[in-house]
Every structure is written in C-alpha cells, then in structure tokens.
Amino acid sequence: MPNPTRQHLAEKFSDLSWFQNTKPDLQKELLSLPEDFDAFLEDLAGRPVEINELDVLSLQKIGFGHFLIFLVFEVRSTLTNQVFTYEYTSWKTGSRPGAKGIIFLEKEGKVTHFLVSRSHSFSTATENYEAIGGLYLHPFENRLENLPKKLEQEICFHLGVDTLKFTKIINLGLSHPDLGMSNNTSLLFAAFVDISEAPIGIKKDFRATHKPVGFELEILPIAQFKPFLQKTNDNYFLSAAARIMTSQEIDFESHL
C-alpha cells in the first residue's frame, strides 16, 4: 500500500537537483527509511541546493542507527571549483528536537534556587550536571508541554507538592548546539515555580523509598548560580544561563 507522506516527499525530492543526481539505489534507500524518520526527510526536502558559495551536487551515502542518521553529500565550491564532500548528522525526528532550560524556584517574588539534573550521558560516558529538558518538550504559555513524567514526579516529590505549576515560562529563543556537526536546533527556556508554600529539600531517605529514575535532581541556592557555570560542561545550561543573565529577569548580583 503506497504511503501518501512518502509519495509527497518523493515529489518534493524529485524537484531537487542533488536528488536527481543521486544514484537510484540511494534514492530508494532514503525514501524507504522507517516511518519515524519522516520529520528528518521533511527537513532534508526543505534544504537549499545552494548554500552561499557551495553547490550541493548529490547525496553520496547515508548511515543510520535507530535514532541518528548522517548524510554525506558531494558539493562544489563556486569560488574554487573544487569538488569535495560535506556531511552532517540529524535525529530521525528532525532538526527541532525539543527544548532545554533552567527551572528556577521563587519565594514571594524572589528567586531562591535553581534545579539541575545529574545523570550519566551515554554519548560522553561521563556523569554530568545539565539543563532540564527533553526531545519532545515545548515551552507553551505557562506550561512545559511533554515534560517527561518521571522528571515532573521527581520535581514534585522534592518540592513536596502534588502538581507542578509554573508561574512563568520565558522562551529564550533558539540554539544550535553544534553547527559543524548537526542540524539540531533546540529551544532554550527559563521556567519559574513559586515555592512560597512548599517545603523544599532533598530527603535523606529519598532513594530508599523511590526507585532510581536514571538521573538525580539537585536543588541549588541561587547564590551558587554563577559558580555553577564553571562546574557544568553542558552547552545548553550555559547558553540558557547567558540568555537569562542578559534578560535582567533575575537580579544575580544581589545574591553574590
């Protein structure tokens, strides 16, 4: 049974010169990627055939796992007339893989703490402090759509509340985490939770009563925010921090 989405994509691809110049076997391989690669294919079909002074000639190779895909293109520089290859990687879900940000806690209108997640990253094989977020997360008005349930439950538990309510969410704009390697474009955000009525603090017997969820949540006093920027190596946390410090939403100086 023909897949209408793929037929539509095939039509879009057939208008692109680099696709026309790609070997038929590779054209077929691309169009028969599993269905959950649709968003990636949509992005690919929307790519320009000319990037500044570079003409994209053909697709030479694709390689993919269960989540990631990379593409090797043959390109020609219109400055030097040299032909060479360029490649990049993408999530199968495309170039907009969710959002990352910082959650701040405030009491009577004053920011008192911020949250960080500590977990083992498979890619880097290290334990890292990082921003909070997810592949399908989207800041929307005063809620974080698709906030992973286990993350929400963990925050609620630590704050001693039944439901997580954000008083304010600031969209801090887009970010490209690694422009040389991937087409990733994630949203950055800052979210605020009022804890005037909540008794916060990490419970000492926490892990005895709650099963591990793959990360540990830490609640740090806002006075540690700037020193923490030397400690975390997470590009997203550092970027959201740069934007929130520029926004003047929080008076960091008064906490030093």
Added chain:
Amino acid sequence: MPVMNPSNEFQNYTYTLPPNRQLLAAKLMEKNWFKNTDLSIQKSILSLPDDFEGFVFDLSNRPDHLGNLEIVRLQKLVSGHELITPVFEVYSQDTQKTFTKEYVSWKIGRYPGAKGILFIEMQGKITHFITIETPKFPIGEFTHDALGGIYQYSKEDIADLPAQIKKIVKTKLGLKTLNIKRLIDLGRIFSDNGLTINNPNIFAAIIDGQEAKIISKINKSDIQREVLEYKINIVPIEQLDMYIAKIDDVFFLSIISRLLAKRIISL
C-alpha cells in the same frame, strides 16, 4: 550478562594489524562489551582508516557500565568520511530492559578542537568583540559562529593549546601574524551530550586595538581564498547583550556565560 572469550580467528586477525592498532585491540579486549561484539564488527572497528584513530581510542576507553546501564555489545557501526556512529545494545538494571543507545563522533575523536571569541582591548578596557558569519552546511544557512574549528594537529601543537588556538584564529581571519595579548582558557564543554561525544575547548582571546586595525582592513582582495566565505564583524562591546539574543550558536553563548561568571565581562 555472559561474556564471550576471544576467538582464535580474532587473535590471528590482530597479528595482521599495525602496532598501534594491536595496542588498541588489546585495550578493547579488556571490555566485556567488545568481547560480546560480533567478529565482523570487531574487525571493522580495528580496520578503520588511520585518521579514525582518535575515535577508536575513545572507544577503547568506553566502560562496561555507565551508572545502572550495562553496555552489552556493539551492534552496528556506520561511518562517513568525517563522522561515525556506533550503535550499542545496552541493558538497564533499573528497568530490566534491553534496548539500544548510539552517539556520533568525529573520526578524530572526542577532542576535536577549540571555539572562542576574540575581544579587543584598548587602554586596559574591552571595547569590542569579533564575530564571524559563515555558511554552515548542517543547517544550510549563513549564520553567526564562534571563532575556531577542528584542530589540524602537528606534533608540537598537541601539547600547546595557545599555539593551536592562535593558528586557528589566524587561519579563520586570514592573517599572517596575530599578537594575542591574553588567552583565557575557559575549559571544555559538551556540545550536545545527548547526541555526541564532542568535548571541545572554549576560549576567549584578547588582542589590542592595533591588532584589530589589521583585522578591520581585511577585505576580499587580500585574504586567503579559504576565508572568502566568512564575514567578519567587529562589534562595540555595548552591543553584546543584543548579540547574545540574536546569536544562536551555543559555543558563543557558553563562552559568554563562563566570561560573565568569571567577571571578565559584564552586561
């Protein structure tokens, strides 16, 4: 998970490898996940081209356990000319489920280079910063980018970060000489730890006004061809907050964050 013993075929195969690959083979064989990997994939790792040595070295350091996750075996390996993706089978002791995890690496491994921002100082005060705009192939757009790039290693550069950074900046700006007054090593960052093993250096370099005059004179007729596609902007420091809002390059933003935290710049 049970662990396989190395086959005679694998042992015999390693004798055919050059000495550096034999060392890496021995190191990989200390890992249970490598022992459990199919012979054909074991061979494809060890027969990657020489310029993938950094990636193979990183792989040889990958532990069998990450937190509560056990790495069972390498299931698949896909590579281009510059990038490579290993797909692993893993077992979670928390959920008691088996699934796959993968990441992408440059062939030269986890430490591919350095990214930074150049600042101009006059009479002891930072007055300007320099950004470049360049076409970025992955997103297919002309955009702002931090200065820097992938190291082109030479023997003397490997242990000399300032020399390497100076070389990168000179190449990017198309300069024959560049006198950096002060280089601020801002450590390393993970560029996107859900996707890649990448862990480059970030830095800020301070030059004086005289050096900046050389940069401001750069035009298309007198710079090297490879930098023709860059647009160099020298921006007054007062406009920094505007640029933080408009530049989406996470390296640029991370550098600013560390500089603000160190109080080297202020808004």
